[in-house]
Amino acid sequence: xxxxxxxxxxxxxxxxxxxxxxxxxxxxxxxxxxxxxxxxxxxxxxxxxxxxxxxxxxxxxxxxxxxxxxxxxxxxxxxxxxxxxxxxxxxxxxxxxxxxxxxxxxxxxxxxxxxxxxxxxxxxxxxxxxxxxxxxxxx
Amino acid sequence: xxxxxxxxxxxxxxxxxxxxxxxxxxxxxxxxxxxxxxxxxxxxxxxxxxxxxxxxxxxxxxxxxxxxxxxxxxxxxxxxxxxxxxxxxxxxxxxxxxxxxxxxxxxxxxxxxxxxxxxxxxxxxxxxxxxxxxxxxxx
Amino acid sequence: xxxxxxxxxxxxxxxxxxxxxxxxxxxxxxxxxxxxxxxxxxxxxxxxxxxxxxxxxxxxxxxxxxxxxxxxxxxxxxxxxxxxxxxxxxxxxxxxxxxxxxxxxxxxxxxxxxxxxxxxxxxxxxxxxxxxxxxxxxx
Numbered sequence: 192x193x194x195x196x197x198x199x200x201x202x203x204x205x206x207x208x209x210x211x212x213x214x215x216x217x218x219x220x221x222x223x224x225x226x227x228x229x230x231x232x233x234x235x236x237x238x239x240x241x242x243x244x245x246x247x248x249x250x251x252x253x254x255x256x257x258x259x260x261x262x263x264x265x266x267x268x269x270x271x272x273x274x275x276x277x278x279x280x281x282x283x284x285x286x287x288x289x290x291x292x293x294x295x296x297x298x299x300x301x302x303x304x305x306x307x308x309x310x311x312x313x314x315x316x317x318x319x320x321x322x323x324x325x326x327x328x329x330x
Numbered sequence: 331x332x333x334x335x336x337x338x339x340x341x342x343x344x345x346x347x348x349x350x351x352x353x354x355x356x357x358x359x360x361x362x363x364x365x366x367x368x369x370x371x372x373x374x375x376x377x378x379x380x381x382x383x384x385x386x387x388x389x390x391x392x393x394x395x396x397x398x399x400x401x402x403x404x405x406x407x408x409x410x411x412x413x414x415x416x417x418x419x420x421x422x423x424x425x426x427x428x429x430x431x432x433x434x435x436x437x438x439x440x441x442x443x444x445x446x447x448x449x450x451x452x453x454x455x456x457x458x459x460x461x462x463x464x465x466x467x468x469x
Numbered sequence: 470x471x472x473x474x475x476x477x478x479x480x481x482x483x484x485x486x487x488x489x490x491x492x493x494x495x496x497x498x499x500x501x502x503x504x505x506x507x508x509x510x511x512x513x514x515x516x517x518x519x520x521x522x523x524x525x526x527x528x529x530x531x532x533x534x535x536x537x538x539x540x541x542x543x544x545x546x547x548x549x550x551x552x553x554x555x556x557x558x559x560x561x562x563x564x565x566x567x568x569x570x571x572x573x574x575x576x577x578x579x580x581x582x583x584x585x586x587x588x589x590x591x592x593x594x595x596x597x598x599x600x601x602x603x604x605x606x607x608x
Contacts, residue, residue, distance in 0.1 A: 192331045192470045194504045194607065196575055226333045228369055228432075228467060230506055230573050234582030236522045242429040243421065244375045249410035250421050257401070257422050262535070271527035282521065282528055283535050286566055288425060290520040290585075293432050293506075293571050295369050295465035297335055302463050304373030307429075324580050326573040328506060328607065329333065329467065331470045365472045367508055367571075367606060381568040382560065383514045388549035389560050396540070396561050427564060432571050434508050434604040436474055441602050443512030446568075468472065468606065 195222055197325040203313040206259070206277075208243065208251040211323065212309045215294075216301060218325060224296055227329010231309070232291040234322045237281035238313045239288040245308030258284050258314075281314035288312055296329065334361055336464040342452040345398070345416075347382065347390040350462065351447045354433075355440060357464060363435055366468010370448070371430040373461045376420035377452045378427040384447030397423050397453075420453035427451055435468060473500055475603040481591040484537070484555075486521065486529040489601065490587045493572075494579060496603060502574055505607015509587070510569040512600045515559030516591045517566040523586030536562050536592075559592035566590055574607065 197218050201209055215229065233240050244250045262280040266272045269279040294309070295302040303309075311321055336357050340348055354368065372379050383389045401419040405411045408418040433448070434441040442448075450460055475496050479487055493507065511518050522528045540558040544550045547557040572587070573580040581587075589599055 192608070196573075196580075228367070228465070228506070230571050232571075232573060232580060234580070234585065236520065236582070236585060241425050242375065243425065247410055247412075249408075250418065253408045253410050253418050254422060254425060257407075261400075261539075268535075269527075269531045271525055271531050273525075279528065279531050283532060286519050286521065286532060289428070289567070291570050291572070292430050293369050293371075294430070295335075295371060295463060297465070302335075302371060302373070302465070304375070304461070307373065307375055322582070324573060326506070326575070326580070330331070367506070367604070380564050381514065382564065386549055386551075388547075389557065392547045392549050392557050393561060393564060400539075428567070431569050432508050432510075433569070434474075434510060434602060436604070441474075441510060441512070441604070443514070443600070446512065446514060469470070 193330055195327045199323045199325060201311050201321045203319045203321055205316060206313055207255055208310040208312050210245060210308045210310050215309055219296060219299060224327055225299055225330055227296050227327055229294045229296060230326040232324045234324060236285050237278060237315050238311060238321050239285045239290060240292050241288050241310050241312050242307050243310050244306045246306045277316045284314045332469055334466045338462045338464060340450050340460045342458045342460055344455060345452055346394055347449040347451050349384060349447045349449050354448055358435060363466055364438055364469055366435050366466055368433045368435060369465040371463045373463060375424050376454050377450060377460050378424045378429060379431050380427050380449050380451050381446050382449050383445045385445045416455045423453045471608055473605045477601045477603060479589050479599045481597045481599055483594060484591055485533055486588040486590050488523060488586045488588050493587055497574060497577060502605055503577055503608055505574050505605055507572045507574060508604040510602045512602060514563050515556060515593050516589060516599050517563045517568060518570050519566050519588050519590050520585050521588050522584045524584045555594045562592045
């Protein structure tokens with residue numbers, strides 16, 4: 192059994208989806224992983240991880256808009272407001288999506304569907320540096 | 331360490347929950363898996379995976395109705411509308427639930443609670459063929 | 470490869486978040502786990518697991534309030550009502566969050582961010598005893 196760790200850093204600049212499928216794939220190729228699981232975990236509670244369609248960018252716009260409407264940036268709605276109007280909504284959006292995803296690898300490839308990509312979903316307005324831990328376990 | 335893969339295909343016919351606990355259990359028994367993790371990942375972004383109560387079917391009706399109301403099939407709300415009024419809501423419902431679940435196996439059994447079952451949650455209106463990758467890692 | 474299982478029981482008393490990071494950490498130390506994955510799965514569909522901020526308790530209050538408003542305890546909205554006004558909303562809140570989370574362990578530590586903690590999110594009103602299966606796979 193082999194285990195490897197890798198911290199992927201992503202610089203974000205506002206609320207949207209940032210695809211990182213290629214960076215994950217590059218790490219798999221460099222390490223010649225064949226079969227196993229990559230456990231992805233984002234080390235923050237105001238951004239999240241999702242697997243989404245990577246064909247039409249409009250899907251990402253609609254996703255962002257839906258979550259914005261569902262969880263309004265209106266400080267009157269929350270007790271925790273000291274870190275900015277976008278902070279508490281960011282924690283809620285994070286709870287509604289995922290902090291962690293496990294992806295299967297077979298014969299050196301990510302087992303994702305034809306139109307699936309790996310995305311960081313940034314929920315804060317200002318620039319951030321986000322850390323996504325990659326942990327491979329397998330052969 | 332042992333690893334095995336299996337593609338479960340499920341034919342769906344409209345928006346509802348489809349239980350597949352028995353198919354997963356059958357695969358475990360056939361392969362005599364004892365202890366390990368089964369990583370389940372659905373290869374689509376318009377259907378999802380959830381663990382839910384399998385005692386009262388009304389729970390599934392209420393779940394479907396809640397998500398329909400939360401994410402209306404109203405094309406005026408979305409930019410991405412070319413694939414049908416149910417397509418963008420399907421992507422959003424998928425983001426609100428899960429594409430991937432890891433289930434633990436102990437002594438040949440799925441570690442699920444008494445009332446828990448594994449479900450595919452179909453979010454499209456038309457017939458679909460859905461692929462759920464099963465990946466066992468363990469002994 | 471090593472595998473270990475542990476059932477953590479948590480006594481809950483109403484709708485809120487219960488942190489269990491320390492109990493999980495204690496189990497890791499006692500077993501001297503070095504590198505691997507802990508797969509956490511809650512054996513219920515009316516309580517869930519989330520990774521959230523453990524700095525300001527107001528975050529937890531706002532989370533609970535948001536989910537209460539999004540999924541009202543109003544029996545007129547649901548078919549499944551026999552188990553109490555909080556039961557069907559609990560199943561829905563569970564579907565919107567997570568039944569299962571995989572956490573990576575490196576050099577004997579949980580790979581969580583600085584402000585991240587592991588929480589049980591209780592969605593029922595009455596006292597409950599909840600079981601969270603811990604399953605370690607690694608070395």
